[in-house]
Amino acid sequence: MNPFITIKELKAKLDKKEMSVPEVVTFYANRLKKYNEPLNCALEVFDDVVQNPPQGSGPLAGIPTLLKDNICQKGRTTSAGSKILSNYKAPYNSTAADRMNAAGAISLGRGNMDEFAMGGSGEFSAYGPTKNPWDTTRVPGGSSSGPGAAVAAGLVPFSLGTETGGSVRSPATWCNLVAMYPTYGHNSRYGVLAFTSSTDQVGPISRTVYDNAMIMSALSGVDKNDSTSLQIKPQDYTQGLDGKMPPGLKVGIIKDAVDAEGIDPEVRAAFDGAVDQLKKMGAAISYVELPNLKYGIALYFIISRAETASNLYRYDGSLYGKRDDNAATLMDMYLNTREHGFGKEVKRRILVGNYVLSAGHKDAYYNKAQHLRSMLRADFENTFKHVDVLISPTCPIFPWKINSLIDDPIAMWLADYFLVPNCIIGTPAISIPCGFSKTNLPIGFQFFGPRMSEQLLYKVAHAFQESTDYHTKTPKGYE
Amino acid sequence: MSAFNKQELLNIANLSALKLEDSEMIQFEQQIKAILAYVDQLQTVPLSDNISRVRNVNIFRDDVAVKIDTTAILAQAPEVDENYFTVPKILDEK
Numbered sequence: 001m002n003p004f005i006t007i008k009e010l011k012a013k014l015d016k017k018e019m020s021v022p023e024v025v026t027f028y029a030n031r032l033k034k035y036n037e038p039l040n041c042a043l044e045v046f047d048d049v050v051q052n053p054p055q056g057s058g059p060l061a062g063i064p065t066l067l068k069d070n071i072c073q074k075g076r077t078t079s080a081g082s083k084i085l086s087n088y089k090a091p092y093n094s095t096a097a098d099r100m101n102a103a104g105a106i107s108l109g110r111g112n113m114d115e116f117a118m119g120g121s122g123e124f125s126a127y128g129p130t131k132n133p134w135d136t137t138r139v140p141g142g143s144s145s146g147p148g149a150a151v152a153a154g155l156v157p158f159s160l161g162t163e164t165g166g167s168v169r170s171p172a173t174w175c176n177l178v179a180m181y182p183t184y185g186h187n188s189r190y191g192v193l194a195f196t197s198s199t200d201q202v203g204p205i206s207r208t209v210y211d212n213a214m215i216m217s218a219l220s221g222v223d224k225n226d227s228t229s230l231q232i233k234p235q236d237y238t239q240g241l242d243g244k245m246p247p248g249l250k251v252g253i254i255k256d257a258v259d260a261e262g263i264d265p266e267v268r269a270a271f272d273g274a275v276d277q278l279k280k281m282g283a284a285i286s287y288v289e290l291p292n293l294k295y296g297i298a299l300y301f302i303i304s305r306a307e308t309a310s311n312l313y314r315y316d317g318s319l320y321g322k323r324d325d326n327a328a329t330l331m332d333m334y335l336n337t338r339e340h341g342f343g344k345e346v347k348r349r350i351l352v353g354n355y356v357l358s359a360g361h362k363d364a365y366y367n368k369a370q371h372l373r374s375m376l377r378a379d380f381e382n383t384f385k386h387v388d389v390l391i392s393p394t395c396p397i398f399p400w401k402i403n404s405l406i407d408d409p410i411a412m413w414l415a416d417y418f419l420v421p422n423c424i425i426g427t428p429a430i431s432i433p434c435g436f437s438k439t440n441l442p443i444g445f446q447f448f449g450p451r452m453s454e455q456l457l458y459k460v461a462h463a464f465q466e467s468t469d470y471h472t473k474t475p476k477g478y479e
Numbered sequence: 480m481s482a483f484n485k486q487e488l489l490n491i492a493n494l495s496a497l498k499l500e501d502s503e504m505i506q507f508e509q510q511i512k513a514i515l516a517y518v519d520q521l522q523t524v525p526l527s528d529n530i531s532r533v534r535n536v537n538i539f540r541d542d543v544a545v546k547i548d549t550t551a552i553l554a555q556a557p558e559v560d561e562n563y564f565t566v567p568k569i570l571d572e573k
Binding site for chain 1: 483487488490491492494495496497498499503506507510511513514515517518520521522524526527529530531532533538540551552554555556557558564566567568569570571
């Protein structure tokens with residue numbers, strides 16, 4: 001069987017009984033095991049599931065998947081890529097895991113990730129970096145590094161990641177895949193280990209836009225266990241995916257996107273190619289300016305570190321997770337547990353978070369960033385009065401060589417220039433493939449829409465994808 | 480703006496319940512200085528009143544006590560005594 005098959009095609013094979021669910025599960029589990037050595041994308045493969053796959057029903061019945069290691073799966077280790085939770089077994093299912101089960105999908109394991117989802121490359125996992133299947137000397141993007149690499153190498157047909165400031169779209173663009181960050185509250189955060197609660201969302205990673213819409217449909221809907229989830233009914237986003245561009249679609253190019261100094265010329269050329277294609281399909285193109293976009297990284301930075309400091313205070317060895325046993329007092333236990341349990345990047349973020357929240361600095365940093373966040377939101381809202389969707393490259397640069405930027409955090413974050421702004425204001429964006437470098441590294445671009453524009457984004461991205469064949473290319477060596 | 484120094488690092492390490500090794504102290508001080516220098520670009524941005532206010536609504540549910548099975552929760556604890564979590568003593572005898 002072709003391992004790079006889409007969910008839609010695999011579902012047809014299962015429906016026609018060309019393959020059985022146990023055959024499909026065994027096929028992918030074997031691939032996960034075979035290719036995990038070079039890629040380090042799965043932290044665990046559930047052998048009991050492989051032995052006895054559940055016979056679910058639903059729109060994703062019998063389709064194997066991999067869930068990022070910060071999405072609780074009942075009875076399974078959920079370590080968030082951290083040593084501090086290496087022995088933590090989730091006592092309950094996240095809503096995302098429940099909804100995947102209800103849709104019939106079969107979780108084969110846990111995907112590697114940057115520790116507590118903090119990183120854009122996959123290099124900050126306590127369990128070693130994930131490699132990019134397109135070039136194993138390079139990073140796959142992150143923080144949903146394992147879920148991205150696994151789909152790219154054809155080890156599962158789709159995966160679930162989480163995104164706080166680019167974490168599903170980054171591996172998607174660098175691994176030639178599709179990923180969406182939905183409107184904040186579209187998907188439940190219940191049972192997802194918190195990092196920046198005001199932007200965290202679960203997001204699907206897939207080969208095609210159509211598949212992504214199938215998964216998103218299964219995830220959506222209000223959840224009584226997450227009061228920040230939106231009061232929306234589950235919907236079927238595959239309806240209306242007819243490959244046609246909406247007539248007269250107004251597309252705005254973010255001016256910063258094409259004028260940015262740091263943008264790689266090959267990324268720029270691929271993006272220009274996508275713009276030409278959109279024009280051919282009848283889109284009306286204009287240039288728009290978002291005056292506060294350039295502050296996106298800085299303000300995301302302040303807000304996310306502040307929330308990190310608060311959210312990660314709970315990991316202290318008292319109630320669950322690893323405890324350092326060589327402590328005479330409670331305070332020593334906290335200090336030792338956190339010193340040994342957290343990696344460098346996590347510590348750095350907690351420290352900065354407490355700095356920007358501390359007395360004497362809160363007004364200058366945290367409060368100022370919150371005000372700018374509202375100004376940035378106004379920028380987007382004003383722009384969407386004139387255009388239907390916005391576009392930009394997903395990442396301005398190519399994935400770097402593993403470890404080459406490890407001690408230069410600012411250089412790494414600048415790769416997130418186009419990824420964080422919509423997260424910080426809670427609006428959706430979808431990244432899809434649009435080309436390759438001369439050295440065969442994937443390039444992606446993205447559509448942004450206003451709040452609750454998921455249906456439009458899927459329709460537009462699907463029409464674009466149907467007119468191109470970038471998404472059908474796969475990395476060599478995983479046949 | 481960012482007169483970040485070793486004393487401030489010690490202060491936030493304390494607030495963060497993080498003990499830092501000497502090598503981490505040196506590295507973090509330099510890195511956090513650079514980080515703050517980057518985010519300090521926000522200090523000169525004039526704040527405008529042209530902002531978007533999100534209308535969040537409170538979501539209420541009935542305040543009903545539910546009994547949960549504590550076995551699975553306690554099974555995750557590093558140390559328990561019957562139905563209690565156990566931790567080291569709070570005060571040092573010294």
